[in-house]
Amino acid sequence: MAEKGESGKSGPGKAGGGSRKSTIYDIATATQTSPATVSMVLNGTWQRYRISEDTALRVAEAARALGYAVNMKARALRLSRSGLAGMVIPHYRNRFFADLAEEFESRARTRGLCPMVVSGLRDPVTERSVAETLLSHQVEFLFFAGVAHPEPLNRLCSAAGVPSVNVDLPGEAAPSVVTDxxxxxxxxxxxxxxxxxxxxxxxxxxxxxxxxxxxxxxxxxxxxxxxxxxxxxxxxxxxxxxxxxxxxxxxxxxxxxxxxxxxxxxxxxxxxxxxxxxxxxxxxxxxxxxxxxxxxxxxxxxxxxxxxxxxxxxxxxxxDVATMIDVAFARIAGGETTGTTLIPPLFVPNDGRVMRGAGSERRPQASVRQSAPAG
Incomplete structure (x- = not known):
């Protein structure tokens, strides 16, 4: 029997004068997936059957668009998602950290996530407090940028079952993405x-x-x-x-x-x-x-x-802020738990030209370089 929207409201998929409620078959047609895939996404078993996260998101968005109004809290439980992405930075005074935050927000939104960026003020007590607050909001992952000793925060995330990544300064308890x-x-x-x-x-x-x-x-x-x-x-x-x-x-x-x-x-x-x-x-x-x-x-x-x-x-x-954030998202998506990736910076000489691969005379490289796990 076709599963129906929890709210009972009709959506754009209705027919015959608007009396029919949207079903998983409408969602399957809209997303070019099977009814079984839609059902597994909506009942929260999609990960068990190796359905991709992109497909799960696409199905959930189609369900909403078609009037299959899933309760958001229930949806978060079923998809193991809150739709929130967290980042801790030292402050916004430095253009580098402000740019990191802006790139993080942009990349999060393109993934259908709502970014939450909080300043830790370079104070370990404040950093832990804001991390705990973000975890209490069930963020799906946390970026720690410019944290001098991120290992306690990485372990805090691990205990909560939330992946984390360190940006700018590395740590041994999570993957890290840093400038060379x-x-x-x-x-x-x-x-x-x-x-x-x-x-x-x-x-x-x-x-x-x-x-x-x-x-x-x-x-x-x-x-x-x-x-x-x-x-x-x-x-x-x-x-x-x-x-x-x-x-x-x-x-x-x-x-x-x-x-x-x-x-x-x-x-x-x-x-x-x-x-x-x-x-x-x-x-x-x-x-x-x-x-x-x-x-x-x-x-x-x-x-x-x-x-x-x-x-x-x-x-x-x-x-290279854009590359750092892109690689950090990739390491989260890849399920990595350790190791440091070095990102070559850009060189801007006196004439204002932006040149990639700063330091290439010493280390021939034009892209990111992966190091062995720290320690």
């Missing part, structure tokens, strides 16, 4: 060395500014910085060329002021680790009576289009 920081930093440092050499010679001084010690992104970028200068000089740069002064503008402003005072000039080139730190460098430059930054090649591992309007050229590394 080392390759990007290597490319940016080589660019700075080439430009500084035109004014100061092949041994031009290059300093690294920003970031924090023992942090994944900073460590990778410092490694790429060292790779490029070791290649140039035959020896790694002195440790005093690397100033991990933090990410906040006031910290980098104080650090570049101290460097200027120590040298009696600016270095021949300056590698700035993040847009927030770059903001502090620009603030210091504005405080100077003369313009000594004309003799300093500037590079930033981060990107903002407004940098093109500064009175000095800036080379930038732009993280």
């Amino acid at each position: 920081n080392r390759a990007g930093a290597y490319r940016l440092t080589r660019h700075l060395a080439e430009h500084a050499a035109t004014r100061a010679g092949p041994a031009a001084r290059i300093d690294f500014l920003g970031g924090v010690p023992d942090e994944f992104a900073t460590d990778g970028r410092v490694a790429g910085f060292r790779d490029a200068l070791t290649e140039r000089d035959g020896a790694p740069p002195p440790e005093d060329r690397i100033r991990r002064c933090g990410y906040w503008p006031e910290e980098s402003q104080a650090a570049v002021a101290a460097l200027h005072a120590e040298l009696g000039r600016l270095p021949d080139a300056l590698f700035v680790n993040s847009l927030s730190a770059f903001e502090g460098v620009v603030q210091y430059f504005r405080s100077l009576d003369d313009e000594p930054w004309h003799d300093c090649a500037i590079g930033c591992f981060d990107w903002d289009p407004f940098a093109a309007f500064l009175p000095f050229p800036v080379a930038m590394v732009r993280q």
Whole structure:
């Protein structure tokens, strides 16, 4: 006997003056599937019979369109879906995290999901609280972006039967999708060395500014910085060329002021680790009576289009947000539980061109690279 809509309302599939209620046969016709497939989707056994999620979603949407008004809570139970996708980011101040959130929302909506993005404020207690809240709303999966130690949150998700993925910073308890920081930093440092050499010679001084010690992104970028200068000089740069002064503008402003005072000039080139730190460098430059930054090649591992309007050229590394989010969704869909995927960043030299495969001189690659599971 044909199963009928729970509300008893007639839909577009009605016939004979609107008296007939939509049935699973109408849904099967609309979706070009079999009545058995429709029945298995609507009674929640579709996964057991290896019916694809896309087909299940298509059947559910057709049921709604045809007036087969399934109660949404019952539908969530039957399809094991809430229709919600969750993401935790540190904050929205940084363009990178704002772009991650925007791409996540866009990709979630194309999959028929309602995105929920919440700030964790880089505070472990807040991060756990918002993760628990999102899980209480039965999100289907969680993205953790920029969480320094995501393993407790990944385990929290696993205990709830909810898949998770780490973006930007990796963790051992879930799949991770991160920028190839080392390759990007290597490319940016080589660019700075080439430009500084035109004014100061092949041994031009290059300093690294920003970031924090023992942090994944900073460590990778410092490694790429060292790779490029070791290649140039035959020896790694002195440790005093690397100033991990933090990410906040006031910290980098104080650090570049101290460097200027120590040298009696600016270095021949300056590698700035993040847009927030770059903001502090620009603030210091504005405080100077003369313009000594004309003799300093500037590079930033981060990107903002407004940098093109500064009175000095800036080379930038732009993280490939779209690819990172696409790969993160693919890893969730693939049921992966560990391992880190490195995404080559984009390189934006002084002329504003966007170039793919930053760091390709050191590692020949033009696409994502999968690493072995962490640990």
